[in-house]
Amino acid sequence: MILRKYMSLLGVGSATIDLILPKETYYPGEFIEGIFMIKGGTVDQQIKRIECDLVMTDLTNGNEKVIDTTTILTSKLIQSEESDQLTFTFKLADYIPTSSDERSYRFKTRLTFNEGVESKDQDIIQIISK
Template sequence: MIQSLLNLFKIGSPKVDLVLQSHQIVPGAIVKGSFHIYGGWLPQKIKRLECDFVKETKGRKTEVIAPAATVLMSQTMEPKGMREVPFHYQIPEDLPPTTNAETYRLKTKIVFTDDVKSFDHDELVVLN
């Protein structure tokens, strides 16, 4: 009961952080880094880790360009533990550069067995 309330309000919930080697890229480049998963106050079983490459345009809904990673897991994240999962993704070749109106992000989501979710967003600057 208490765990359900903590999960509902995301108090002491596990967190995910995508740590990238660089946030500036060129079309066709490979983005490298790692997902850092941090345990919460209680043990949680991880179902999956997802990351999408998205484009945000002012005044429009966020558009998913492509799934960047999906990692199915069946692991328990211990309280206050930390786990690192490698990440790499090749940026599409025909991607227009970042502008004031259009930006790009890697949107990361980790899903636990009781459908608790944790999100992370990392902006990428696409250069010419």
């Protein structure tokens, strides 16, 4: 049991997060609704927060810019092998530039624990004009 706890502190067998979205294509001003799926690892872990950034990448030079962030502060305990869900809601700005050959978007999600390595997830979306 002690070995499993130390392994989870290093990220081996720790809880994971996955942002599940109903589709990949969205319009400026649209509400995005999905769920954060959290799966427990080999030991119980205390969740500290969930952060989800909408990141725009300039594909010509590789620069990234955080457009907006959603943060959920919590003190939930995710038990070993347990699965849990939290709702995700995000409103795109009305005047956000659309995706193109030079510009892409993705959600970068981080699950942070009181102890241990963060769990990360990335989900690519496309923003198209109406």
